[in-house]
Amino acid sequence: MRIFNRWKFFIVIIVLLVFTYFIKSVSSKIYMENSGDKYTSKDINMIKANISLKYEDADLNLLKPIYVENNRYYIPVTEILSKLHGKSSIKNNSTVLELNQCNIIVNHDKDEFVKNERGIKLKEKAICTNDCVYITLFDFIKMFDLKTQWNIDKNTISLYKNRDIVNCAAVSKKGKPALIRLEDIAAGGMYSSEESLEKLRIICDYLHSEGVPFHIAWIPRYVSPKKNIDNDLLKNYNMHNADFVFTLDYFMDKGGIIGLHGYTHQYGETESVDGIEFHRSLRDNIPGDIQYAQERIKAALETAGKLKIQCSFFEVPHYAILYPQQDIIEKNFDYIYEPYSEDGGITECNKVFYKDKYGRIIKYIPTPLNYIDGKDDCINMINKIDTLKEGLIASFFYHPYIEFDDIKISKGEDGYPYYEYSNQSVMHQVIDRLKYRNFTFYRINDVK
Known part of the structure; x- marks a missing residue:
């Protein structure tokens, strides 16, 4: 009886492992279907851009995708700040961004950001997903006074403090x-x-x-x-x-x-x-x-x-x-x-x-x-x-x-x-x- 129970236990474990593998396979397939030219999440339905970013000549190695719409790049600003030891937080429908002793408040209701107590219109709306805020590359360099250099051969944009x-x-x-x-x-x-x-x-x-x-x-x-x-x-x-x-x-x-x-x-x-x-x-x-x-x-x-x-x-x-x-x-x-x-x-x-x-x-x-x-x-x-x-x-x-x-x-x-x-x-x-x-x-x- 004890042997039968042991076999029953092993069968349950095997079934669970097979089921887990199946779920992962399906999830992987769904991910692959959505990670080609189009990527869809709760709030984003844009083309995924095949580019990478550098900051002060070091690769950022972003995990989240960069998107493009009407030939403007949307970058995952909250992930970028975490890579650069900056800070970001969401408060009262605003996103607070901190980098290089510069504090920015993105007001999502007014589609503007506040810098040095002055409101500046965003070029494009900020996009908030479940775990990340996206803004255009142009808005990002304007917020933090950065300079860009584009390398088309390497599909890379380098960012520098201006x-x-x-x-x-x-x-x-x-x-x-x-x-x-x-x-x-x-x-x-x-x-x-x-x-x-x-x-x-x-x-x-x-x-x-x-x-x-x-x-x-x-x-x-x-x-x-x-x-x-x-x-x-x-x-x-x-x-x-x-x-x-x-x-x-x-x-x-x-x-x-x-x-x-x-x-x-x-x-x-x-x-x-x-x-x-x-x-x-x-x-x-x-x-x-x-x-x-x-x-x-x-x-x-x-x-x-x-x-x-x-x-x-x-x-x-x-x-x-x-x-x-x-x-x-x-x-x-x-x-x-x-x-x-x-x-x-x-x-x-x-x-x-x-x-x-x-x-x-x-x-x-x-x-x-x-x-x-x-x-x-x-x-x-x-x-x-x-x-x-x-x-x-x-x-x-x-x-x-x-x-x-x-x-x-x-x-x-x-x-x-x-x-x-x-x-x-x-x-x-x-x-x-x-x-x-x-x-x-x-x-x-x-x-x-």
Whole structure:
């Protein structure tokens, strides 16, 4: 009887072991099904990003996934703080975060965080799961004053305490008005590498330090049929596009004003930046109807809306468009950053042009100084500044990649991405000359 009971005991144990193995197998299978492209928990239903984070050149080795939506990374901030010997706690629908003697309160009701007693809007809502709080990478670096360096080859983003000293000069509203527009900014072409985007952020820091509001002419979708490229930021999730959206966020945070520069800045077999997009003449072979213009402008606005990029103006690619397509732009924007023209940009008005239409005043902001055609054109631009006619705005546009040779990035022994930016660069010389001539930089919506 004792032997039978012993066998009965062993049978029960074996059944329990088999049952446990079955449950684990099923659980493992369920986990595997949800750990591919999509990961679903109680509060998160986003794509899992195949990237890793470093902090001060050391791997964080996170256990929780990083997610991506609309090419913005969401990081598990509570786990990161625990790895970095920081603290986090949830109190009264707020999350308290502590790191490097910096205390942050994330207010989930107001979608903002409080730093130094000042409320700052989050770029995206914080997400609270059962055991972790997620925020965007951009919000995290802003909270704790960090600097990023992106390595696409290694799928790694390195975070560092910011050692760069960027003191913002006070913005004066005295003096003759000047405006600067950084032209043809797109996720492609001259801005296809992580180094190029890092240099754009360095240029942004310089303008911010000089108290210069700057405008970004953004092309939402980069297309090159001959190279088989169609880079739609809403569809193509990859590290370069996330770096580009991060850079747009960075621009706005440093006082940049973003506008739409068409949708693709091309048509047919032409390449973005080089091609024109709207109808100027029968030779263009571009549709001249209103519906075509509506579709393009609607697509550009939808991209901006979904990415939460506020666009304050529109600029027609190469200023090439005829009326009635131009009318569609006027319906959607109060500021059109280009000279007013009724013949597709052939005849241009160099003064601010006001149009009373649709129950409001639409303003065309010209660029009387035109643009800087490479480094060798710097002297010519300075001469144009010195001889600009009285009553004209010192407004010009500039392709920032011209600055890249004057920006040298290096790695310190601590891994930190240091840089040197020559004060003899074209942009430095032009900004200095405008200030010397008593011009003050304005935002486009300051122009009266």
